Amino acid sequence: xxxxxxxxxxxxxxxxxxxxxxxxxxxxxxxxxxxxxxxxxxxxxxxxxxxxxxxxxxxxxxxxxxxxxxxxxxxxxxxxxxxxxxxxxxxxxxxxxxxxxxxxxxxxxxxxxxxxxxxxxxxxxxxxxxxxxxxxxxxxxxxxxxxxxxxxxxxxxxxxxxxxxxxxxxxxxxxxxxxxxxxxxxxxxxxxxxxxxxxxxxxxxxxxxxxxxxxxxxxxxxxxxxxxxxxxxxxxxxxxxxxxxxxxxxxxxxxxxxxxxxxxxxxxxxxxxxxxxxxxxxxxxxxxxxxxxxxxxxxxxxxxxxxxxxxxxxxxxxxxxxxxxxxxxxxxxxxxxxxxxxxxxxxxxxxxxxxxxxxxxxxxxxxxxxxxxxxxxxxxxxxxxxxxxxxxxxxxxxxxxxxxxxxxxxxxxxxxxxxxxxxxxxxxxxxxxxxxxxxxxxxxxxxxxxxxxxxxxxxxxxxxxxxxxxxxxxxxxxxxxxxxxxxxxxxxxxxxxxxxxx
Amino acid sequence: xxxxxxxxxxxxxxxxxxxxxxxxxxxxxxxxxxxxxxxxxxxxxxxxxxxxxxxxxxxxxxxxxxxxxxxxxxxxxxxxxxxxxxxxxxxxxxxxxxxxxxxxxxxxx
Numbered sequence: 001x002x003x004x005x006x007x008x009x010x011x012x013x014x015x016x017x018x019x020x021x022x023x024x025x026x027x028x029x030x031x032x033x034x035x036x037x038x039x040x041x042x043x044x045x046x047x048x049x050x051x052x053x054x055x056x057x058x059x060x061x062x063x064x065x066x067x068x069x070x071x072x073x074x075x076x077x078x079x080x081x082x083x084x085x086x087x088x089x090x091x092x093x094x095x096x097x098x099x100x101x102x103x104x105x106x107x108x109x110x111x112x113x114x115x116x117x118x119x120x121x122x123x124x125x126x127x128x129x130x131x132x133x134x135x136x137x138x139x140x141x142x143x144x145x146x147x148x149x150x151x152x153x154x155x156x157x158x159x160x161x162x163x164x165x166x167x168x169x170x171x172x173x174x175x176x177x178x179x180x181x182x183x184x185x186x187x188x189x190x191x192x193x194x195x196x197x198x199x200x201x202x203x204x205x206x207x208x209x210x211x212x213x214x215x216x217x218x219x220x221x222x223x224x225x226x227x228x229x230x231x232x233x234x235x236x237x238x239x240x241x242x243x244x245x246x247x248x249x250x251x252x253x254x255x256x257x258x259x260x261x262x263x264x265x266x267x268x269x270x271x272x273x274x275x276x277x278x279x280x281x282x283x284x285x286x287x288x289x290x291x292x293x294x295x296x297x298x299x300x301x302x303x304x305x306x307x308x309x310x311x312x313x314x315x316x317x318x319x320x321x322x323x324x325x326x327x328x329x330x331x332x333x334x335x336x337x338x339x340x341x342x343x344x345x346x347x348x349x350x351x352x353x354x355x356x357x358x359x360x361x362x363x364x365x366x367x368x369x370x371x372x373x374x375x376x377x378x379x380x381x382x383x384x385x386x387x388x389x390x391x392x393x394x395x396x397x398x399x400x401x402x403x404x405x406x407x408x409x410x411x412x413x414x415x416x417x418x419x420x421x422x423x424x425x426x427x428x429x430x431x432x433x434x435x436x437x438x439x440x441x442x443x444x445x446x447x448x449x450x451x452x453x454x455x456x457x458x459x460x461x462x463x464x465x466x467x468x469x470x471x472x473x474x475x476x477x478x479x480x481x482x483x484x485x486x487x488x489x490x491x492x493x494x495x496x497x498x499x500x501x502x
Numbered sequence: 503x504x505x506x507x508x509x510x511x512x513x514x515x516x517x518x519x520x521x522x523x524x525x526x527x528x529x530x531x532x533x534x535x536x537x538x539x540x541x542x543x544x545x546x547x548x549x550x551x552x553x554x555x556x557x558x559x560x561x562x563x564x565x566x567x568x569x570x571x572x573x574x575x576x577x578x579x580x581x582x583x584x585x586x587x588x589x590x591x592x593x594x595x596x597x598x599x600x601x602x603x604x605x606x607x608x609x610x611x
Contacts, residue, residue, distance in 0.1 A: 084539065
């Protein structure tokens with residue numbers, strides 16, 4: 001097992017350039033070259049255990065780091081050790097004897113914590129499997145995306161963490177294999193990974209959306225589904241206010257038949273210009289399930305990467321100029337959906353893995369979101385847009401839909417959810433508009449939650465209020481996993497203490 | 503006389519065009535990206551490239567030997583202005599890069 005690489009003290013900045021900190025050491029874990037997954041897991045977890053014990057002795061705080069994707073400061077640990085997991089990125093197939101008696105392991109896969117969603121998609125397809133859902137992009141690590149409750153807009157799925165069936169978690173006291181009370185993996189497999197079994201429903205549910213305060217997650221077992229494809233309809237279209245009511249009322253089929261195909265969509269996303277939501281084109285994306293057809297070649301990879309300056313310039317322009325905001329934003333939206341796929345175009349069909357978007361750093365972005373009960377969308381929409389624009393606006397507004405997600409701290413905690421994203425160039429205007437939305441929803445008495453990984457302006461009292469009974473259950477589960485306060489202190493950061501999570 | 507005005511206008515437009523084009527960035531990356539980390543190397547081209555070659559050469563430490571995943575070449579507004587006022591004698595270019603994390607086929611658990 002290669003030793004971790006210590007890159008030493010340095011200023012670390014996250015992927016989107018929104019947060020930075022001077023860390024005492026940036027430590028890169030390297031992967032084990034053992035032949036079998038269980039041995040790889042044991043080697044890596046042992047290395048992490050040694051690091052955590054050393055950190056505890058040295059009085060240093062540790063933050064696990066995936067792709068550094070979260071714009072919020074949850075990864076930041078000034079003067080601490082940032083432990084990068086990206087090189088522990090292998091995936092493994094599981095056999096029938098690896099799983100608990102009576103459990104079907106045919107769709108299970110063992111995934112190391114540093115594997116990105118893109119890598120997990122590729123590996124799943126090697127095994128003729130697909131993920132059920134995912135985020136908008138695929139550059140996050142799977143474990144990191146789950147830890148923050150990342151989601152997409154698959155209408156009958158929850159968050160990406162809903163795939164997880166078991167986790168390997170390391171604390172300074174040991175290596176644990178966390179499962180629900182109903183066993184998932186065979187005891188001999190777990191022992192071979194060097195882990196001690198902990199079967200506890202609440203500890204498992206807390207680890208699903210851990211926000212990085214449930215130990216150091218080194219691997220997960222995920223359950224996929226048989227490989228499938230989706231047909232992509234992606235177009236610019238003018239929608240009316242009545243369509244918002246239609247989506248709020250669960251009439252996705254009706255919306256789809258008007259703008260896409262006359263069938264139930266698998267995925268539905270609407271991107272609006274908040275300055276003129278019904279007077280300018282919206283960007284619509286609808287995906288429809290199709291059986292896997294190996295004769296359909298993968299689509300060419302889209303051109304990504306360049307364009308940093310243009311988007312940043314756009315953000316700065318919108319922050320300073322009050323005129324032509326709607327037009328500038330519409331221009332950016334047109335660029336975003338330069339390629340359209342309407343129902344009359346040749347069918348664009350690809351596997352799920354090839355449908356999520358590759359991502360390279362393109363700009364200093366602002367990301368904020370609110371999640372509310374889908375049924376509240378109709379009454380929340382007008383005041384929300386009005387508040388956002390009066391606060392300055394500055395980003396597009398995206399509507400995504402999903403079911404309740406697993407995890408005690410999953411932001412999608414309503415039976416049916418609409419997630420409203422405010423994603424665009426980073427500027428004070430974007431943040432001001434987002435704050436106005438928060439204030440307006442509170443004033444209207446509409447319950448909502450916020451994404452852990454995005455800019456969210458949360459604090460401890462608000463977290464406790466938003467999550468109700470789930471919050472004390474999360475803290476109790478945390479104490480069961482780490483009864484020694486010294487263990488928990490290793491994962492301390494001011495940002496997490498501010499959220500009341502540590 | 504008009505020919506001089508036309509020439510000055512053409513030269514001014516050429517200068518503006520050059521300044522704008524310097525703001526464009528380019529990106530080169532592996533087709534199936536597996537990035538880790540990231541850093542920036544600022545390279546200075548002196549004397550339109552006729553001066554010391556050493557200043558124009560950056561190097562990247564890669565102790566794990568897996569290579570570079572992607573690179574972006576760009577100039578900030580300040581760097582463009584520096585190049586302008588020095589008549590192109592000093593030209594600074596940013597190279598943002600990320601390393602390759604490694605890629606493995608699915609293994610047996």
